[in-house]
Amino acid sequence: MHKSRANSLIFTTLSVAYAALILFPVFWMWSYAFKSEAEMFARPTVWLFRPTFEHFGYMIENGYHHYLVNSLIVSGASTALVVIIGTPAAYAFARYRDMKFRDDLFLFVLATRMAPPVCLVIPYYLIYAKFDLLDTYLGLVIAYLTFNLSFYVWVLSSFCRDLPLELEEAARVEGYSRAQAFVKVLLPLLRPGITATAVLCFIFAWNEFMYAFLLGGQNVKTLPVGIPSLITTQGVRWGEMAIIGMVGTLPVMVVVFFLQKHIVRGLTMGAVKG
Amino acid sequence: MTEISAAPAAADRPAAGESYHRESRWYPYALIAPTMLTLTVVALVPFLYMGWISLHEARYGQIGAFAGFANFEKLLTDPRFWNSMKVAGLFVAIAVPIEFMLGLIGALVLSQRIKFRSVLIPFLFIPSMMAPIIVGLVWKTMLAGSWGFFSYNILERFGILSGSSVFASPDLALYGLIFVDIWEWTPFMVLTFFAGMQALPANPFWAAQVDGANPVQIFFRLTLPMLAPLLVVIGLIRTIDAFKVYDTIYILTNGGPGITTESPSVLGYKYTFDFWEIGTASALAVVIWLVFFVFCNVFYQIAKRRLNVF
Structure with a gap:
């Protein structure tokens, strides 16, 4: 008994120490949002400081709150689109496993996800330049479909496989059509899966940098694009970058806290059931 | 019941109504069609376009004459x-x-x-x-x-x-x-x-x-x-x-x-x-x-x- 209690204590300590080690750099970076330049660059390191809000003032003066709004618009719109387009497909891939060409079509969906963004950004840039889609909300929303739609279909499909078939059969015996059975019986059951997957899509769009950086412009700058814009010829604005780092990470932390069970399934594309 | 023997697919067991057979054939494809169309437009078309460019002379956004595998040769000889x-x-x-x-x-x-x-x-x-x-x-x-x-x-x-x-x-x-x-x-x-x-x-x-x-x-x-x-x-x-x-x-x-x-x-x-x-x-x-x-x-x-x- 004593031995196992000692073991538990050792392993708990190890885990807590590891978590602290993982999180320390993140919070240390946040602290720069409230430090003056002298305190940031001090050698030896300054631990205690009186918080300053000058960096927040700079952000508002230079319109960085628009970046936040843009991020919300683009991520929200692309997620909504993905849910509308992808939900029926995810269900069909899980439910009709013996339809012809299912495997080939499913592999095609996966292949679009695996493509490195740098491959797509070149043709996108040329096509967008032709169709005047550079620096528009619509342009970014479309570009985000490349990674989010395939992700959504794959992961939601793994949720769909857990749905009980008997319920659908029962609904059909009651006289529902296939579509009615799906919308009225299965969709409510699927809601937790849809929410979890959609929120992950939102986070991926929220975190995205390369497309936003290269296909956006003066009008549609998202939060991540703000980071390199703060590396100026007069020097690097560390405090302001830290604010973006903080504002950009907070929603992710909230999501992680509520969705922890589903994230493993999401990030392994359904290979592990969360 | 003849419909079931005509469509032996196990997943399609809940047969109901006359149009069942035809519906079961097209229904799944109708569900995945929007996704497939979207992915074709946003991923496949740009990809094919890029493949096309890779076979042409292209600099500064100007696509020129057909160049065969010259771009690939240039790439593979670039340290x-x-x-x-x-x-x-x-x-x-x-x-x-x-x-x-x-x-x-x-x-x-x-x-x-x-x-x-x-x-x-x-x-x-x-x-x-x-x-x-x-x-x-x-x-x-x-x-x-x-x-x-x-x-x-x-x-x-x-x-x-x-x-x-x-x-x-x-x-x-x-x-x-x-x-x-x-x-x-x-x-x-x-x-x-x-x-x-x-x-x-x-x-x-x-x-x-x-x-x-x-x-x-x-x-x-x-x-x-x-x-x-x-x-x-x-x-x-x-x-x-x-x-x-x-x-x-x-x-x-x-x-x-x-x-x-x-x-x-x-x-x-x-x-x-x-x-x-x-x-x-x-x-x-x-x-x-x-x-x-x-x-x-x-x-x-x-x-x-x-x-x-x-």
Whole structure:
């Protein structure tokens, strides 16, 4: 008994120490949002400081709150689109496993996800330049479909496989059509899966940098694009970058806290059931 | 009932109504059509367009005459291309095995009787869920020359490097990026392997314990083989991801010093937006895509056959 209690204590300590080690750099970076330049660059390191809000003032003066709004618009719109387009497909891939060409079509969906963004950004840039889609909300929303739609279909499909078939059969015996059975019986059951997957899509769009950086412009700058814009010829604005780092990470932390069970399934594309 | 024998598909059992047979044929395709159409427009068409460009003379956004495989020849004789492959290869070969080992150890620790486990788990997700560009920012500040927290308190104190950033050193920059990748992805590996271990059936472990197997034997003879398919999948996903790394490299080194950390993604970006060699960039993208397609296929086969999850 004593031995196992000692073991538990050792392993708990190890885990807590590891978590602290993982999180320390993140919070240390946040602290720069409230430090003056002298305190940031001090050698030896300054631990205690009186918080300053000058960096927040700079952000508002230079319109960085628009970046936040843009991020919300683009991520929200692309997620909504993905849910509308992808939900029926995810269900069909899980439910009709013996339809012809299912495997080939499913592999095609996966292949679009695996493509490195740098491959797509070149043709996108040329096509967008032709169709005047550079620096528009619509342009970014479309570009985000490349990674989010395939992700959504794959992961939601793994949720769909857990749905009980008997319920659908029962609904059909009651006289529902296939579509009615799906919308009225299965969709409510699927809601937790849809929410979890959609929120992950939102986070991926929220975190995205390369497309936003290269296909956006003066009008549609998202939060991540703000980071390199703060590396100026007069020097690097560390405090302001830290604010973006903080504002950009907070929603992710909230999501992680509520969705922890589903994230493993999401990030392994359904290979592990969360 | 004749309808059922006409359509023996087991999944289509709930036959009802006259139009059943026709409906069952087209219904699934109607459901996936919007997704397929969208992906064709947003992914396949741009990809084919890029393949077309790669076979033409293309600079500064002007697509010229048909050039055969000249762009590919130019790419494959460019030492920078081979350098980028070497960078990606080294990156994967060092980072992924370390993440695997630490991930397995972490998962074993996490599987013990631990207090506050449910509180700890969400925190471990944060590095891999936050924006890669912000991960880069975190380490840009921690490892900044002379004043960065890690630079000053660890690297300088132990005499590893003083006065400058790891990312300014041609010898250390790549290892700095690998370190950041390990920080970013190890906690995720821990949680994935932990979830995988939790999902294993309990019976073989009971039997092994009754037979008097020690924990080391149990780990190598039971846990590891049973986790093997999952390990392969994660290994493939991480390998693919490592070729894709762009954001963190962009903010930390942008391929420098010199070309010591220039990954294929960074090189593709530079071909396009720095040198405006669109043709060569497209050829590079096609090559990366082909490599990825092979990886994808392997991933899919394993996931389907061995894990039976899709």
